[in-house]
Every structure is written in structure tokens, then in C-alpha cells.
Amino acid sequence: MGRHREFDVEKALDAVLCVFWRKGYEGASYADLTAAAGVERPALYSAFGNKESLFRQALARYYERYVDYLPAALQLPTAREVAAHALRGAIDLTTRYPEHTGCLGIQGVLAGSDEAEPVRQALIESRAEGEAQLRERFERAKAEGDLPETARPDTLAAYLMAVLHGMAVQAKAGFSRETLEAVAEQALSNWPSGRAAPETA
Amino acid sequence: MGRHREFDVEKALDAVLCVFWRKGYEGASYADLTAAAGVERPALYSAFGNKESLFRQALARYYERYVDYLPAALQLPTAREVAAHALRGAIDLTTRYPEHTGCLGIQGVLAGSDEAEPVRQALIESRAEGEAQLRERFERAKAEGDLPETARPDTLAAYLMAVLHGMAVQAKAGFSRETLEAVAEQALSNWPSGRAAPETA
């Protein structure tokens, strides 16, 4: 018995999920969440519990609704196809929605409140500067024959930065130095070589 | 004329830098910052301006004091050595200090307040689960001969996750789909192949 719920719980969770995706866990305030869900505060609490519980449910829904490419990738016949499909799926997911780019799994802790946006931009610019330095260096290497003519300095710089960023995330997650070194070695194992470079061992 | 400053501005900035490194920009409160610096609130304001300005100065100091391996790497003779040194330096930096792992450039937006720690752990566990699934799949691939005997499924999984995380960071920074696809292609170009896999084109 009792009064019926007037809002759709799943719709509300979807709306909440998008806010978390865009602003991260801490950056999303209850004012944001209730506004997006079209539901008053106590209604969200009664339906999902507190903010942490709400986020966990949104995260679970995220994986089952948006990261469906991963189980699909795992079904493919070869490891290479698995990796290729996972990469492709991630690119799709992280660039499909302009209003919430990136991945909630990372974004959930990467994003923040609106007031911190200038700081995030500053960090983006810092990283871009590092990437630009690498790119210029690789252009020189190409000119010097240290990289082959087919090499793309911008791609190599972006790739290297991606590995660096990924390792930073992993370091924060507590990955051991040995693991990170293995990752770096793997990342280096495909480095293109020009006429002046030695053969890979 | 006027009273002399009683605290060391550089020491205070170093202390502040470590707090930002550990807690991120938004996760570090002024209470944390003043406690670490051993300086009262108005003194920090008069010396560095507001929180954003303080963070920017800490970030600048971070790059010049801790990311010194990057300009050093750029001096090396070959592009491969540049990449190798950058990766090595990043590993050093992100694992050297147990109290603030990771990289401030990422950490600045990755970390948060102490109350959000359980959520960060939940996200870490989610990512670990994905990585475990990939590893198990790659172990199967190895057993099936799809990956060579020398392949390390755990390393491949960690490497792939690192690239995925790095691309997520880049996607959030506004990288184009084309750029991300180039990064993914580069990341795939060194994928090991077993007896059943086709040659790379």
C-alpha cells in the first residue's frame, strides 16, 4: 500500500548518470543531480540512498549500458581483435556524446565542479605543451633520419602521452613499479626505427 | 619598510605542492594547505593570491622541479631514447613518493577530497575487473596459440588498459576522434602475433 512513485526510477538514474559522466563524482552536486532528474532531493534519497550509493548504481548502469563493447570484444577469435575492438569501442564511447566526453570510469574522478574548470584547462594546456615538445623533437628525429619517413611525429607524441597518462592513472591506483615498467617496455616495443637506429633486440 | 615576512615562501609552496599532488586541486582545502604550510590563511593569500593562483604556481614549480626528466629526455640522440627516458622518468616520479603517487598533472584533477575515497576505490576496482577480464582472455589466447609463448597476458592487459586510460584523459581534453584513432593504431602496431594470427600489414 502507500502512494505510488510518480517518477521513473530508471529515467532518473540515466539522467543522474549523464551528470556524473560530465562532472565527475565530487563535481556533481545534489542540486545538479535533482535538476537533471527532475526530482526533488528527498525523492532521490529514498530511491537510491545517499550520494555514494547513487553513484555506484549509476556506475553499474554505465558499465552495462555503455561499456557493452568490452564483453563483445572478449568474444572475438584473436587477442589482437580483442584489443582492436576494445580500443575502437572506447573511442566510440568517449567521443560519441559531445556533452560528456571521456569515460565515466576515469571521468568520475577526473572531472570536478564548474568553478574548477579554469584549473582543468590549465592542466590540459600544460599537458599539451609537453606533447608539443615531444612532437617537435620527433619531427627533428624524422629530419635526421632517426625516425623513418613514414613516421608521424604528432601521432607518436600523442601515443606516448597517452601511455604516460594511462600509467599515471595506474600509479595512482597503486600499480607496482615493476608492472609500470612492463607496460612501458610493451609501449616501446613498437617504436619505429630509422636508418640510424639500432635494431630492436 | 613594513614588517618582514616570517615564513619561507618557497618552503610554503613546496608544502602546498605536496598537498595538491596528493589530494588534487578541489580535494585540497585551504585548511589542508595552511596546515601543511604552517602558515595562517591570510598569509597564504597575501603571498600567492587565491586558490587558483596558488595552484598555478605550485604546478609551475612541479614542472620545473619534478618533471625535469622531460627536457633531459628531449636532449637524447634518438627518438627511441627520448621516449624511453620519458617513460622511465615518469615511472620514477609517479612511484618514488609513497605519500603522493601519480603525477600532479593528472592527479590535479584525478584526486579529490577524503570523503570521496571509497568512490575512487570503487572506480579502481571496476577498472581492475576490466583488466582482469582482458588478462584472462589473453591467457586463453596464449593457450590457443593466438599469442606467442613469450607473450605476457598480464602485461598486455595492463598495457592495453594504460592506453585506454590515456585516451580517456585525452578525450576529456578534447582530442579529436581522428587523433585517438591514430593513437590506437600506434598502440596496436606492436601487438604480438602467434602462429594462428595473420602478419601485420
Place this chain on the structure above:
DNA sequence: GCGGTTTAATAACGATCATTATGAAAATGA
């Protein structure tokens, strides 16, 4: 239609946030 129960909406809660008045203390120049 009436008691029991659940939801809805308003408003308030205490805590913490970044920021800053305010006034005492200390150091300079004359």
C-alpha cells in the same frame, strides 16, 4: 470512507568551503 503507509515538496540542518574584515604586532624611515 477510513486508518495505515508511502511518496512529494518545502525548508531547514550543521558542516565545510574559499575568502576577507579587523585589529594587534613588528619593522622601517625620519
Place this chain on the structure above:
DNA sequence: TCATTTTCATAATGATCGTTATTAAACCGC
């Protein structure tokens, strides 16, 4: 020594945070 100027420390500011009383409205079984 006095006037001026800068720093220091205490404490307050308004805003926002997540969370929850409180009260009114809607539904069920009987």
C-alpha cells in the same frame, strides 16, 4: 621616538555542500 607600512592571527562572512525533519498529498486494504 613617532608615524607609516606591512605582516600576523583571530574570527567572521556568505555560499554551498550533503542530508534530513516536517507536513501535506496520494494510494492501498478493509
